[in-house]
Amino acid sequence: SQQGEEDPQALSIQEGENATMNCSYKTSINNLQWYRQNSGRGLVHLILIRSNEREKHSGRLRVTLDTSKKSSSLLITASRAADTASYFCATDARGGADGLTFGKGTHLIIQP
Amino acid sequence: GAGVSQSPRYKVAKRGQDVALRCDPISGHVSLFWYQQALGQGPEFLTYFQNEAQLDKSGLPSDRFFAERPEGSVSTLKIQRTQQEDSAVYLCASRGFGGGYNEQFFGPGTRLTVL
Numbered sequence: 339s340q341q342g343e344e345d346p347q348a349l350s351i352q353e354g355e356n357a358t359m360n361c362s363y364k365t366s367i368n369n370l371q372w373y374r375q376n377s378g379r380g381l382v383h384l385i386l387i388r389s390n391e392r393e394k395h396s397g398r399l400r401v402t403l404d405t406s407k408k409s410s411s412l413l414i415t416a417s418r419a420a421d422t423a424s425y426f427c428a429t430d431a432r433g434g435a436d437g438l439t440f441g442k443g444t445h446l447i448i449q450p
Numbered sequence: 451g452a453g454v455s456q457s458p459r460y461k462v463a464k465r466g467q468d469v470a471l472r473c474d475p476i477s478g479h480v481s482l483f484w485y486q487q488a489l490g491q492g493p494e495f496l497t498y499f500q501n502e503a504q505l506d507k508s509g510l511p512s513d514r515f516f517a518e519r520p521e522g523s524v525s526t527l528k529i530q531r532t533q534q535e536d537s538a539v540y541l542c543a544s545r546g547f548g549g550g551y552n553e554q555f556f557g558p559g560t561r562l563t564v565l
Contacts, residue, residue, distance in 0.1 A: 371553065381493070381541065381556035426492050436545075437483055437506060438554060440492030 343441055344427060350447040357414045359444040361427030362407075368430050370403055371438070372412050376423040384412075384425075417448045452476075454557035456542050462563045463532045471527045471560045475544030482525050483554060484517055485541040493541055499525060532564045 345360040363370070372384045387394045387403045387410070394401045400413040414421055424445045428438040455474045463469050475482050481500055485493035486509075495509040501522035510517070514533075519525040529536055539561045543554035 373556075380558040381543075383553050383555070386553055428492075436481065436498050437485075437495035437509065438493075439495065440485075442490075442492050 344425070344444040346444060347442070348445045348447070350449060351417060353417060353419055353448050353450050355417055357417050357421070357446055357448075359412045359425050359446070361410045361412070361441055363410075363427070363429050363439075363441075364408065365429075367405075370401075370410050371428045372399075372401060372410075373426045373428060373440075374423045375426065375443070381426075414446075417446075419448050419450050422446060422448045454542055454544050454555055456540075456557040456560050458560060459558060460561050460563075462565065464565055465534060466531050467564075468528065468530045469532055469562060471529075471540050471562070473525045473527070473542030473544075473557060475523065475525070475542070476546070476555055477523075479544035479546050479555075480522075481545040481554075482519060483543040483545070484525070484527050485543065486511075487539040487541055487559070489538070496527070496540075529562075532562075534564050537562055537564045 343362050351357055367389055369386055369388045371386045373381050374384055375381045385396045385399055385401050387401050389405055398415045403410045424443045426440045426443045428440045457472045461469055483498050484496040486496055487493040497510055497517045498506040499519045502519050514530045516528045539559040541556055541559045543556045545554050
């Protein structure tokens with residue numbers, strides 16, 4: 339079963355704008371990751387944030403984590419057409435086991 | 451190879467047929483994972499190997515699903531007597547030793563369509 343829920347399910351913005359996606363999860367985690375998926379390249383790892391971190395940056399990406407609310411956000415600044423894809427959060431909340439638990443994803447469309 | 455590869459990329463099967471899906475992980479990666487992704491959904495965990503040992507198969511949906519990794523490198527996911535609900539993209543991922551942060555590298559997937 340899916341662990342988390344991404345919000346919104348779909349998002350369409352103009353190129354150059356910022357895109358924010360949210361993820362909620364249900365159980366305790368060690369870390370949370372964001373992945374991008376498009377038809378051309380499959381699932382690609384974007385960024386990982388550990389449970390004792392609150393914010394992390396990587397290029398145009400900014401991730402926040404609030405473990406008290408069991409939620410995370412992914413901000414993409416200065417969006418580009420190439421950012422069009424589905425974005426998934428994934429947690430390691432499997433009781434110590436190693437498989438990832440993914441949310442349902444946010445489908446992001448960047449309009450030129 | 452440079453990344454995780456999977457074959458075939460597309461597979462069409464008639465209901466009741468058996469299928470075998472192959473995954474070649476990144477060379478030297480100890481951990482290997484299989485996920486199932488239904489249309490419009492996120493991937494769902496199926497099973498996990500560390501070297502040749504299958505340490506977790508709790509996500510396999512039925513006893514028609516079987517996975518193996520006999521030499522600790524290439525893995526095969528086999529589905530017997532396929533059903534229409536098995537139609538999905540099957541993703542393989544690998545992770546290197548000491549991957550405490552659990553970053554997994556995914557292959558392109560095999561899209562299985564059961565008619």
